[in-house]
Amino acid sequence: MYGRNFDKYERKYFPKNEKPGDLCERIKKIITKTGLHSSVVEYGAFNKMMGFAAIAAGDEKKAVNHLIESHAVLHRQQVNLRYKKTEIRDNCGYTYKFGVNPSHLKFNVDCQEDSQSLESKLAELPREWYMVQLTQPYKPCKWLPEASNSVHPLHLTVLPTGPKAIAPFTITVPAPDNSMYDLCADVKNLLDTNKSSLQAEYGNHSMYWKMRQKQNNRMMTAVKEMEYNWLREWRLLLIADSLENSDDTREMIGIVDKLIADDRSLTPLSPKTVWLLRKVSTTAGYLSKTEIARLITVILPDNKKLASNLILSIVSKSKTATKLRQEKRKTTVLIVDEEIDYLPLEAMEILQDHPVTRFPSLHVAYAMFKEHEESIVEGCKVMVINEESGMGIVNPSNNLPKMEKRLRIFMDYWLPKWRTIYNALPEEEGLANAFVNALVNHEIMMYNGHGSGIQYLPGEKIEKLRVRAAVLLFGCGSVKLVPIGGRFPPYGVSNQYLTACSPCTLGMNWEVTDLDTDRMTSCFISTWIPSKAEKSWNYIDFEKWSNGTLEFKSNLERGKKEQFNDTTSPFFEPEMLRAVAISKKVCLQFMTKAAIVVRGLPVKVKWNE
Known part of the structure; x- marks a missing residue:
């Protein structure tokens, strides 16, 4: 329901008269028939296509698996290559081994329930982590400058960790509707000229500091555009949960739970919907009243009465919600698509005061966890x-x-x-x-x-x-x-x-x-x-x-x-x-x-x- 906000993107890149489910199956057959290996660059693009098709077909579990599999394909293969070299050296009498064990990178992308499944791996990871993946959607000819430098939709995939977490899910945020300003193009241009601007000779100190201030202003503008016009209200998905629930947090969650319990609707809410409603209540201090209303309306499209009650109740607790901004939060683990890694995500207001780290893929994050698990x-x-x-x-x-x-x-x-x-x-x-x-x-x-x-x-x-x-x-x-x-x-x-x-x-x-x-x-x-x-x-x-x-x-x-x-x-x-x-x-x-x-x-x- 939340992934349908990319209709324009879907019409632009989806083949006409092609059913999403059929397209996904045809791509899998191509991979199987050609023996396409994960070392091939196209493997990442194929998985983005299958993730996109699965979203359109309403198969969220499959979509999440393929979006995860699309990340850091080349890096994962290089890890495999490096470890293989150590095994060859071992056969030649060298006993010193190095590198990440590639067995930790294995991932069952076909949604089968086993030790390599996504759910089993997420259950092993620490509950103190709050993991979100940011993926640039599939785009034909993405390597062309005119395609790679422009702002685009964004798949936000929430990956709850720990043994009792809800199932992962993804939401596609559309590109900002701002034809006058392209933040991706502006940031890339700023970074491309940054070194030459710093090394240039200036007639006096005043000219140099004006240049620095102009750089600062451009980057601040881009960060605000990214946070408030691109991610918009869905930026709440990047805000980590409280490390330990305070009385104020429990109060906000209690409001949501009571209204849901009192609702007489015959249709029970899914765990994902309940999680999102609780998330809105505990992050309301970062959101405007309009954003809160938009979120709850989208989350509950078929229950206007409950949506209205939730909006009124959460907005009325604005003082409590504002206090929650000072909560000590879990570590935000960002799984960032390599194509958008240049974006200054940590500089956003929602992240700047909290612990944040990056990984190129969930595979690598899990492998590093296993390598250091004992400590x-x-x-x-x-x-x-x-x-x-x-x-x-x-x-x-x-x-x-x-x-x-x-x-x-x-x-x-x-x-x-x-x-x-x-x-x-x-x-x-x-x-x-x-x-x-x-x-x-x-x-x-x-x-x-x-x-x-x-x-x-x-x-x-x-x-x-x-x-x-x-x-x-x-x-x-x-x-x-x-x-x-x-x-x-x-x-x-x-x-x-x-x-x-x-x-x-x-x-x-x-x-x-x-x-x-x-x-x-x-x-x-x-x-x-x-x-x-x-x-x-x-x-x-x-x-x-x-x-x-x-x-x-x-x-x-x-x-x-x-x-x-x-x-x-x-x-x-x-x-x-x-x-x-x-x-x-x-x-x-x-x-x-x-x-x-x-x-x-x-x-x-x-x-x-």
């Missing part, structure tokens, strides 16, 4: 750390002296026992070996330099490691998925870190400037990683530190010590994703804030003296 507690991979658990590589190119000076001051003060390498390495150790040491023998690896560091340790070598560290890449475009060209999907070094089983990778989705990034880096590290420093980094005088001087604000009580290994400190946040959300607020440029992305598992540190 995952309450939805987070727990890393036990001490004062020497991390390693930093700063300014290896030796041409970022101001950044190096700032970070040297910070690291010497906050993490003096980390092994941090600046601008030059010992003669006996190459830079590639330093990277390997940081990735394999430490819990945290921090890189502050140009790009992602693959100029020192290529991605092909990363894949041959069993990466232990959470990887922090504070360089320009360090986790960007780069368009390869033709029909192939975008690809980036973050995929190679996932292949090497790294728990997670933090980085930038496009080019950023060093000062703003350094502010975020110091705030994030000092919030997430405990220290025995005497004073909290929250009291640093950022202006003086930016110019290379360590000085704290005078209003800090002298002599007072704040031991950050004491987890009761108000500034300590052991969950990495929550610390990232906090630290983004110190960014002075919206372009920097919107560029920060985490890919991989939620991670939590546990201090060990």
